[in-house]
Amino acid sequence: MTQKNVMQLVGVNKSFKAADGTARLVLDQxxxxxxxxxxxxxxxKSGSGKSTLLRIMAGLIPADQGQMTxxxxxxDGPVAGVAMVFQSFALFPWLTVQQNVELGLEAQGVPAAERELRADAVLELIGLAGFGGALPRELSGGMKQRVGIARALVTNPDVLLMDEAFSALDVLTGETLRNDMLDLWEHSKISTKGILVVSHNIEEAVMMADxxxxxxxxxxxxxxEVKIDLPRPRDVESLEVRTLIDEIYGLMTMRHVHDASVGEATHHLGYRLPDTDISRIEGVLDLLADSPFNGRADLPQLAQETELSDEELFPTYEALSLLGLATIDQGDISLTPLGSRYVEADKQNKQELFGQQLLTHVPLASHIRRHLENEANGSLAEAPLLELLEEFMKEDEAKRVLEIAIEWGRYGEVYEYDYHTGRLTLPDGDED
Structure with missing residues (x-):
């Protein structure tokens, strides 16, 4: 029997205007x-437009092109049959749990007595019976997210959109809440006919999705796209699930070789530097070089060993690949000869190697260094750099990318930065 489409998007494009007024394409066809x-x-990864896509589907923002049904x-506006759960809980702190859950019903004009009955029922369903009078500040993170889910479910949505709904929670709490949601779904305790989950967590995706x-x-x-035909509930330790997790890790990391847009982006200033720091880069390198990996590891196994989330690790893998310290292929990561040299080097030589790779492979860093060398006083304000980056990305993204470039550059002794004046300078001894 053919399943009927609940929602469909065809050829959807979405752009946002950069600071200079030019359009920056976020979603493409x-x-x-x-x-x-x-x-x-x-x-x-960040920059793929996942949250933007969800907001288009919910009718919260319009697409520039394409058909959405x-x-x-x-x-063409907010969709009555669609509800959304946010990563940040998005609760009103001055309202009780009961009042937060009733908000959507109140907006729909549902009478007070019916609102109360429906809110009570969904709070019991989601495991919050007896907490209706509590304020959000009195709840744990997991309980707050249960309130967010209850607020979505109380409207009896046809479609539920979940934007990183479990990522702000600790691992155990997130897993418990995820399993509770799947139980409601599998036993038809909710009226929802389709769920879209935006996630950074590959294991979570494999455990939940079709x-x-x-x-x-x-x-x-x-x-x-990967189809998953395994029945739920799924055993995370089963061979079938582990194989799927490995496969998706491989597909996610193939971007370094096969994703043309990323390959092109790394060669210009608008490349969105991976959001990771030096300590995490070196920590993963050291772990990879040590036993039992000895220079090569399966990414899911490495993730278990580090106890870091995919959201934290994927930018680190990208940085290692970008800087030529490791290669990634089919879900495996391997130290390059340079990466092995880096691990064995003392701190001074590590910094020197890092700086060399930074200038070779990160256009923003080489741009900053070149301009510093051309300035008579060897000094450069950060403001023009931010304006330049804002031609390619939003203001907050530009700030984050510059902060990463500054941290990496300072570590590699490519340039210095004064946090009081907001100016970059050549390192001592490099002015001549």
Whole structure:
């Protein structure tokens, strides 16, 4: 029997204006469908437009191009049958749990008595019976997210969109809440006909979804899809699940070789530097070089060993690949000869190697260094650099990228930075 589409997107494009007024493409020709009776997980690094895509589907923001339909009707504003759960809980701190849950019903004009009955029922369903009178500050993170989910479910949504709904929670709490949601879904305790989960967590995606869609970045476009036919509940330690996790790790990390947009982006100033720091880069290198890995590791196994999330590790893998310290292929990571030299080097030689690789492979760092060498006083304000980056990305992203470039450059002794004046300078001894 053919499953009916609940939501469908065809050829969706979305751009945001940079500081200079030019359009920056965030989503490029995205095709997507959510069918009745399925859970779909959406994976992709920062910059892939996952959250933007969810907001388009919910009718919160318009697309620039393409067709968006819900139950064969065009999406041209907020969709009554669609509810959304946010990573940040998004609770009103001055309202009780009961009042927070009733908000959506109140907006729909539901009478007070019915609102109370429906809120009580969904709070019991989600495991919060007796907490209706509590304020958000009195709740744990997991309980706050249960309130966020209850607020979405109380409207009896046809489609549930979950934007990193479990990522702000500790591992055990997130896993418990995820399993509770799957139990409600599997036993038809909720009216929802389709769920879309945006996640950074590959294991979470495999444990929940019937399909996993991977987005490329800058701009976001659908790169591949993995169908999962395993019955739920799934055993995370089973061979079938571990094989799927390995496969998706491999597909996620293939971007270094096969994602043309990223390959091109690394060669200009608009490349979105991976959000990781020196200590994490060196920590992963040291772990990779040590026993039992001895220079080569399966990425899921390395993730277990580090006890870091995929959200933390994927930028680190990207940085290692970018700097030529490791290579990634089919879900495995291997030290390069340079990476092995780096691990064995003393701190001074580490910094020297890092600086050399930074100037060779990171255009923003070489741009800063070149301009410093051309300035008579060997000094450069950060403001023009931020303006330059804002031609390619949003203001907050530009600030983050510059902060990373500054941290990496200071460690590699490529340039210095004065946090009081906001100026970059050549290191002592390099002025001449």
């Amino acid at each position: 995205v095709d997507f469908e959510l069918k009745e009776g399925e859970i779909v997980a959406l994976l992709g 819900y139950r064969d009707r065009a999406i 399909r996993v869609i991977i987005l490329g970045s800058d701009p976001g476009r659908v790169r591949c």
